[in-house]
Amino acid sequence: MVADIRAVVAAAPLFTPETTHGHKMSVRMTAAGDYGWISDRRGYRYAPRHPDGGVWPPIPASVLAVWKAVAGVDRAPQCCLVNWYDDHARMGLHQDRDEADLSLPVVSISLGDDALFRVGGIDRGGPTRSIWLRSGDVAVLGGAARLAHHGIDRLRPGSSTLLPKGGRINLTLRVVD
Ligand code: SIN
Numbered sequence: 595m596v597a598d599i600r601a602v603v604a605a606a607p608l609f610t611p612e613t614t615h616g617h618k619m620s621v622r623m624t625a626a627g628d629y630g631w632i633s634d635r636r637g638y639r640y641a642p643r644h645p646d647g648g649v650w651p652p653i654p655a656s657v658l659a660v661w662k663a664v665a666g667v668d669r670a671p672q673c674c675l676v677n678w679y680d681d682h683a684r685m686g687l688h689q690d691r692d693e694a695d696l697s698l699p700v701v702s703i704s705l706g707d708d709a710l711f712r713v714g715g716i717d718r719g720g721p722t723r724s725i726w727l728r729s730g731d732v733a734v735l736g737g738a739a740r741l742a743h744h745g746i747d748r749l750r751p752g753s754s755t756l757l758p759k760g761g762r763i764n765l766t767l768r769v770v771d
């Protein structure tokens with residue numbers, strides 16, 4: 595799967611998204627599928643093209659197989675977001691709610707170094723729990739948890755040998771429209 599993701603990155607290079615306030619996010623991103631998810635000063639949105647103008651490469655079969663095994667729905671994912679974390683990258687607490695049908699799950703695959711995943715409830719500011727996600731872990735945000743707030747507080751650098759230069763890849767699969 596890592597080789598498949600390297601091929602995705604070769605076709606659709608990683609970029610550094612910016613928030614609407616112009617702050618650079620600490621993860622680097624790209625995507626595969628019909629849509630990528632991009633964020634810049636104009637806002638965040640699903641987009642049919644990479645910021646450099648090209649179409650996104652197809653979602654690799656190895657990744658689709660995980661969706662088929664765990665998603666429990668007939669639809670195929672339309673977006674495989676690729677988040678690339680270096681030792682210091684993090685992801686603030688947020689909800690995934692830009693998709694048309696929120697009854698369909700989000701499937702997340704972790705590769706590389708361990709990451710401290712924080713998950714809370716639907717309301718912002720409520721209690722949260724933290725779980726170390728390890729390489730090969732698959733998390734499904736579905737049902738009552740579909741709109742749970744979630745984020746990554748930090749990595750545990752050096753905890754996995756999967757990626758020769760360290761770091762972490764997270765793949766997030768979603769049906770968009
Ligand atoms: C995300 O919510 O976009 C990423 C979550 C993760 O990196 O595990």
Ligand code: MN
Nearest residue numbers: 688689690744
């Ligand atoms: Mn998310």
